[in-house]
Amino acid sequence: MQPTRITDPAYFHKVVDCQWACPAHTPVPEYIRLIGQGRYGDAYMVNWVSNVFPGILGRTCDRPCEPACRRGRVEENNGDKPEPVAICRLKRVAADHKDDVRARMPAIAPPNGKRIACIGAGPSALTVARDLAPLGYEVTVFDGEAKAGGFIRTQIPRFRLPESVIDEETGYILDLGVKFRSGERVDSMRGLLAQGYDAVFVGCGAPRGRDLDVPGRAEAAAHIHIGIDWLASVSFGHITKVAPRVIVLGGGNTAMDCCRSARRLGGSDVKVIVRSGFEEMKASPWEKEDAVHEGIPIVNFHVPKSFEHQDGKLLGMKFEVVSAVYDDKGRRSLVPTGAPDVFFECDEVLVAVGQENAFPWIERDCGIEFDRWGLPVLGKDTFQSTVPRVFFGGDAAFGPKNIITAVAHGHEAAVSIDRFLHAEAVAVRPPPMTRLMSQKMGIHEWSYHNDVSVDTRFKVPWAAAEKALASIRVEVELGFDAATAFKEASRCLNCDVQTVFNRDTCIECDACVDICPMDCITFTANGDEADLRTRLKAPAPHAAQDLFVSAELKTGRVMVKDEDVCLHCGLCAERCPTGAWDMQKFLLNTTQAGPGCRDSRKSQREVA
Secondary structure, three states, X not given: OOOOOOOOHHHHHHHOHHHHHOOOOOOHHHHHHHHHOOOHHHHHHHHHHHHOOHHHHHHHOOOOHHHHOOHHHHOOOOOOOOOOOOHHHHHHHHHHHOOOOHHHOOOOOOOOOOEEEEEOOOHHHHHHHHXXXXXXXXXXXXXXXXXXXXXXXXXXXOOOOOHHHHHHHXXXXXXXXXXXXXXOOOOOHHHHHOOOOOEEEEOOOOOEEOOOOOOOOOOOHHHEEEHHHHHHHHHOOOOOOOOOEEEEEOOOHHHHHHHHHHHHOOOOEEEEEOOOOOOOOOOOHHHHHHHHHOOOOEEOOXXXXXXXXXXXXEEEEEEEEXXXXXXXXXXXXXXXXXXXXXXXXXXXXXXXOOEEOOOOOOOOOOOOOEOOOOOEOOOOOOOEOOOOOEEEOOHHHHXXXXXXXXXXXXXXXXXXXXXXXXXXXXXXOOOOXXXXXXXXXXXXXXXXXXXXXXOOOOOOOEOOHHHHOOOOOOOOEOOOOHHHHHHHHOOOOOOOEEEEEOHHHOOOOOHHHHHOOOOOEXXXXXXXXXXXXXXXXXXXXXXXXXXXXXXXXXXXXXXXXXXXXXXXXXXXXXXXXXXXXXXXXXXXXXXXXOHHHOOHHHHHHHHO
């Protein structure tokens, strides 16, 4: 293998598994350390730069960082499944315990004469506004609702996300000089473009819930509701109760929100019925666990056949029982078992079987091309449409996903818009800024806490069940207190503090090999990667994580380190007699809109 290029920003970024997995590349270990130090405002602002909505995401994020967490691969947990650090809930700690951060928001540059329209006040459009308004752009956000937030406000129940948190975090953005045209729904793209906006960003989400066309749907329509529309009606107080027996169809997070909401609105017999198996459901594992915890059964492998009714009154639903069969390529088919159809009585049905994009307000002859699925044709990384000054993001771009992905789209689209309005190629994405800084304070002392905690994951306290289920506005999760947050933060392995190796001072004494608690380090003859992975002190089968390979040493061997299970404890650097190992903190700052995303040489020419 060739020596590892640690100057490549992607190498150490990939070692910080949580940050690598986060669509917005939030520097997770950095803010967790700040929480451990009680510096909640600092931790909040580190989050705010990347993910924009720390308080919202600290309650509702899909947490792609947590399955990636190294703690879940190295922890011994008495035979139980190891648990990652509670990254998402620590994010909420920063939001809940911070001081007033309004004075720390970015200053606003003088107007630059450019006007930008954002369609929808959801997470992607608000991220675009947050990134561009401080640069002097005049940003106008249009939304049909009275308050900003988009689906954050209308689709996430208040028992998961209090409205005060939404008001606070959308307010930080609107206070940056953003013009918010509330209650104003855009009904014509052609008309909007005629208003002379220099760029338009479409972040209107995927506003149409999929229906279920099976016999009886039309006849029993009064008792059947589309899940996302029903949740919006609940959010705005238009629906305040449900019938006793409720069936929720679907296995995603919307279905989980529907069933838990129905339980709080008076449903005494609420069940979720899904086509797939429990493990294959699209809902996040914790969303399913929360529903089950509240006594809501989830019935697997039942395919809807009909809505049963009499004189317009819904009696129940009939289902076909299926099983999952996989072919030799791992593709799944749902095959009828031959068992008799199953009938479930119910009074109401909430259909949460998916969402899709709808752009009836974009004229099909205005130049914006759509694919056969009704999605706009976009540059994969630029989010630019076939009309150069129109950009898309969030669910409106590539279909329904989640809040943190929408935020990531907003950042990238803002970079594209900023470059476009400076006559620069939008496809050019400047690399992130990175920095490595030694953490050495003495021979065996480090500026970070490097003792590995033996604690297992701490549980987030919940409100008492009788109180939580009595009202749809009582927040269920109470969040960590400061003491528990400190203990949970101590579980972080500081994966951004990297083990950096200097071959020139290595004397190949193998002291680092002997002291490494995870058998990460091996000195051996070089070879191709597949072979080398099998010849290490502990085999390294996880090919998704790179090996750290040195240049040839004095004996002709190479140093090979398996990054996959390293604890970043620093014992190798403490033990090394020559200082060949050092612990260096890696900081990655992703490129955002502004001077740093543009061609500095061109900017200098423009000034001249």
